[in-house]
Amino acid sequence: MSLKAQINEDMKAAMRAKETARLSALRLLLAAIKQKEVDERIELDDAAVITVVDKMLKQRRDSVTQYEAAQRFDLASAERFEIDVLTAYKPAGLTVEQIAAEVDAAIAATGAASAADMGKLMAVLKPKLAGKADMAEVSKLVKSRLSN
Template identity: 60%
Template sequence: MLKQQIQDDMKTAMKAGDKVRLGVIRLILAAVKQREVDERIELDDAQVLVVLDKMLKQRRDSITQYAAARREDLADVERFEVTVIQHYLPTALTEAELTALLDAAIASTGATAMNDMGKVMAILRPQVQGRADMGAVSTLIKQRLAS
C-alpha cells in the first residue's frame, strides 16, 4: 500500500537524519490521518492519491503566490515539497495519453455539450487522479465540448 510506503520512507528519513524530507513526509501522513479521522475510514491507495493530489495543488498555488511576491526562498521550500509529494504519485500522463483518455470518455458518454461535462469527469477522474492536473483536464474537457 502507498500509505505503508510513505511510513517506511519516514523511518528511512529518520535514520538518515534527513530532517527536511522527514518534515514533508510527516505533513503527508498528517493529511492522510486527518482525512481518516474526519471520515472514520481507512484510506486506500486511490484515496491517498486524492490527498496527495490536493497537497500538490496547494503547493503549486503557494509557489505562484510566493513567486509573485518575490519570495524565492519560500517558493524553493514549496518546490522541494512538490518533489517529495510527486515521488509518491504515479507517472504523469503524456499529452497524447491524456487526449486518448479524453476522447474515449467523450465517446463512451456521448457528450456533446457543456452540460455533459460532469459525465466525462466522472469517467476520467479515476483514470487520471494523481497523473494529471485536474484543472488542466477540466480545461481540456471544456475546450472539447465547446467546439
C-alpha cells in the same frame, strides 16, 4: 507494500539519515493522511492517499506562486523541495495523447455533443484519470473538444 506503509518507511529512513527537511515534509504528509482517516473513520487505500498527495501538491504550488509574488524566494524554495518529495508518491502521469484518447472514448461512450454535457463527461473521466492527470487540464481539453 501499501503507499502509506512506503511513506512510513521513507520517514524512518529520513529520520535515520537525519534529513530534517525531508522528514518534515513526510511528517506533514502522514499527518494529513491520519487527519483524513480520523475525519472519515476509515483506513485510506492507495487511491485515497494519492488524493491527499494531490491536494498537498496543489497547496504547495499555490504557495510557491504567492511566495514568489512577495519576493520570498527562500520560502518558495522550501515549498519546491516539499513538492519534489510529494511528487515521488504520485503514480506516473498519462501523456497528453493518452488523456486525449480517454476524452475521445468518453465522448463516444456518453454521446456528449455540447458544453451542456460536460458534467456527464467529467463524471465518467474523473474515476479513470484522477491521480494520473491534472483534472484542470482534462477539463480544458473537454471544453475544447465539446466546443468544436
